[in-house]
Amino acid sequence: MNEFDFIRRLREQTRTRNQSPRILTGIGDDASVISEAGNRDFVVTTDLLVEGVDFYRDTAPASLLGHKALAVSLSDIAAMGARPLWSLVSIGMPAEVWADDFKESFFEGYFALADRYGVVLCGGDVSEAKDKTVIDSIVGGEVNSGRAVLRSTAQPGDQIFVTGGLGGAAAGLKLIEMGARMGPKGLTSLPAPSKRGTSPTVREGSELRGTSPTVREGSKAAEIHTSELRTIEALLLRQLFPDARVGWGIVLGEERLASAMIDVSDGLSSDLGHLCRQSNVGALLQSERIPIDKEVTKLCGRRALDPLALALHGGEDFELLFTVRPDDVTRLPKRVDGVKASHIGEITNQSGVIRIAEGRLIWDLQPRGFEHFSRSV
Ligand code: ADP
Ligand code: MG
Numbered sequence: 141m142n143e144f145d146f147i148r149r150l151r152e153q154t155r156t157r158n159q160s161p162r163i164l165t166g167i168g169d170d171a172s173v174i175s176e177a178g179n180r181d182f183v184v185t186t187d188l189l190v191e192g193v194d195f196y197r198d199t200a201p202a203s204l205l206g207h208k209a210l211a212v213s214l215s216d217i218a219a220m221g222a223r224p225l226w227s228l229v230s231i232g233m234p235a236e237v238w239a240d241d242f243k244e245s246f247f248e249g250y251f252a253l254a255d256r257y258g259v260v261l262c263g264g265d266v267s268e269a270k271d272k273t274v275i276d277s278i279v280g281g282e283v284n285s286g287r288a289v290l291r292s293t294a295q296p297g298d299q300i301f302v303t304g305g306l307g308g309a310a311a312g313l314k315l316i317e318m319g320a321r322m323g324p325k326g327l328t329s330l331p332a333p334s335k336r337g338t339s340p341t342v343r344e345g346s347e348l349r350g351t352s353p354t355v356r357e358g359s360k361a362a363e364i365h366t367s368e369l370r371t372i373e374a375l376l377l378r379q380l381f382p383d384a385r386v387g388w389g390i391v392l393g394e395e396r397l398a399s400a401m402i403d404v405s406d407g408l409s410s411d412l413g414h415l416c417r418q419s420n421v422g423a424l425l426q427s428e429r430i431p432i433d434k435e436v437t438k439l440c441g442r443r444a445l446d447p448l449a450l451a452l453h454g455g456e457d458f459e460l461l462f463t464v465r466p467d468d469v470t471r472l473p474k475r476v477d478g479v480k481a482s483h484i485g486e487i488t489n490q491s492g493v494i495r496i497a498e499g500r501l502i503w504d505l506q507p508r509g510f511e512h513f514s515r516s517v
Contacts (some may be wrong), residue, residue, distance in 0.1 A: 143192030143512040154178075165290060167451055168418065170219035171281075173288045180239055181288055184280045185216035192270040193512075200322040202242045204380045212405070213279035214257065214384035215458040219403035221289035221393020222281040224386060226260045230276040232269035242273070257386050289462070294400035294419035296489040298463035301472070303385045305433035306408055307447060310454020312379025314445065321375055327373050367438075374435045379514045382458045387477040389460060397472060398462040407453045407509025411461055412494055422490035425505065427498035431482040435456075452496075455510040463487055 141149075151167040151344055164181060165173035171185035189195055197205075210227060217224045229250065233242065254261055259279065297388050318331030385403075392398040402415045408430070432451040440447040460481075464472060472481065485496075494505045 142514050162489040164286075165288065169291050170216040170401075170437060171222070171288075173220065173283075175285065176282075179285050180282050181227065181285050182280065183217055183220045183222040183283060183288060184437050185213050186278045187212045187216065187277060187345065189277065192415060194288050194315070197237070197242070198321070199316050200376075200380045201249075201324050201517045202245035203249030203338055204322065206246035206251075207253045207381055208249075209275050209277040210250050210253045210279070211382050211384045211458065214253075214386055215382075215403040215460075217279050217281040217404065218385050218389025219289070219401050219460060220281075220283065221287060221389055221398060221401060223390050223393075224257055224259050224279050224281040226262045227254065228262065228263040228278040230265035230267070232267040232274040234269055234273065236269060237273055245446070269284045272472050274390075283497075287393055289393055289394065289398045289401040290418075291400055291402050291415045292418040292420075294415060294421050294463040294487045295465070297419055297486050298399050298465055298487040299469055299483060300412070300423060300425065300461070300463055300485040301483055302404065302408070302431065302459050302461045302488060303319040303388050303481045304457070304459045304475075305431045305436075305452030306385075306404065306452075306457050307454045308375055308433035309364035309382060309458075310379075310407075310436030310450045311433070311436045311439055311445065312375040312377070313454075313456070315372055315375055315439075316379065317344070320372060322373075322376050322380060327369065327376070330369075330372065335448030337416040369394060369508070371435045371438045375433075375439060378433065379434070379456065383479075385460045385476075385479065388479065388481070391476050392460070392462055395471065397464060399465050399468075399470055401460060401462040404457045404461050406511065407455045407507075408461065408512070409494070409505050410455075410507040412505075413492075414488075414505040416462065416494060417461075418493055419487070420491050422488040422493035423485055423495070424488050424502075424510060425485035425494070425496040427496050429482055429484045431480075431484070434474070452505065453508040514515065 147167060154166055162175045164175055171183045174182045176182045184340065191197060197206055209229065214224050294478045315331045319329055320327065320331040321329035392401065400415055400419055402411045404411050412423055430448065430451050432447045436447045436450055474480065495502050
């Protein structure tokens with residue numbers, strides 16, 4: 141049984157139990173929607189981040205993790221077309237993590253992002269854990285009654301859009317797996333050039349934003365161009381310090397622009413699959429319109445990675461994937477908070493069939509994004 145089968149089963153189990161007319165959307169969407177008194181609905185989401193699975197403590201300062209823990213939940217609130225208002229965060233950590241400056245650094249990053257959107261931390265929990273650090277991030281928000289944008293309401297003919305660029309976070313993860321590391325002031329270690337190579341360490345005190353810094357690689361010095369360092373750093377930040385599209389979410393919800401929406405957390409192919417399955421529709425994407433992150437294109441040329449594959453299947457970009465009724469397309473803003481949305485395809489009536497056109501060729505797009513327990517029985 142995989143993660144999604146388990147969630148489907150839980151959903152069935154809740155259907156035969158106590159019901160509340162106030163739960164407008166339960167298990168199955170980016171967040172739950174509960175009706176409030178007055179003309180508002182309340183939207184709430186929770187996300188678990190587990191050390192060794194969702195993050196590594198030695199890859200980056202804890203302040204970036206604090207930012208990311210909140211960003212992933214803000215992204216789910218945005219995916220409902222809602223405005224975030226408050227949050228709770230619970231942390232379980234081993235005693236040695238408690239003793240160092242992890243918690244201070246974590247909350248520095250957390251509060252910086254919360255303050256940016258006026259989100260109020262209003263509770264949480266702390267516990268000692270045995271081996272690994274675990275974080276549960278909860279965010280609550282609001283929409284006007286009946287305005288939450290669901291995954292299940294796309295219709296054939298609706299046009300498909302995605303904000304920002306795709307593939308950056310997955311490329312960042314690949315760089316981390318190759319040995320790249322971030323410190324408080326930028327890169328501290330570079331990705332190894334090949335599987336056999338060791339990761340070169342950035343010489344202490346070298347100015348990464350200066351011109352062509354020299355990087356120590358074993359005993360021999362190798363020149364790494366500043367532009368490549370910038371690309372590596374930008375991609376690591378896409379993975380470790382993601383933006384949530386809070387402004388886009390609010391606009392799409394309040395202006396009733398999106399007919400359905402999900403955030404890209406598992407990967408475009410998987411998340412479009414969730415949206416189509418729940419809406420009982422299919423999709424046809426245009427390959428040349430997929431907005432591949434420009435840093436990914438730069439990096440892939442140098443490191444033999446496939447940029448389109450990263451954009452289609454890579455997870456954790458936290459962009460918003462949404463559909464728009466044909467009549468509403470002209471009302472879409474060009475940019476929100478400086479971020480564009482790209483028109484990438486159309487919803488079809490072939491339920492569950494997701495296809496992608498490249499020139500005259502059309503092929504089936506299999507979901508190849510992230511899945512917990514995908515190798516379990
Ligand atoms: P997202 O990637 O948007 O955070 P998930 O894939 O984590 O969404 O979850 C999909 C749906 O399943 C959500 O509606 C979530 O609330 C629900 N869900 C996941 N795990 C559980 C659980 N343990 N109990 C109840 N609902 C769950
Ligand atoms: Mg989501």
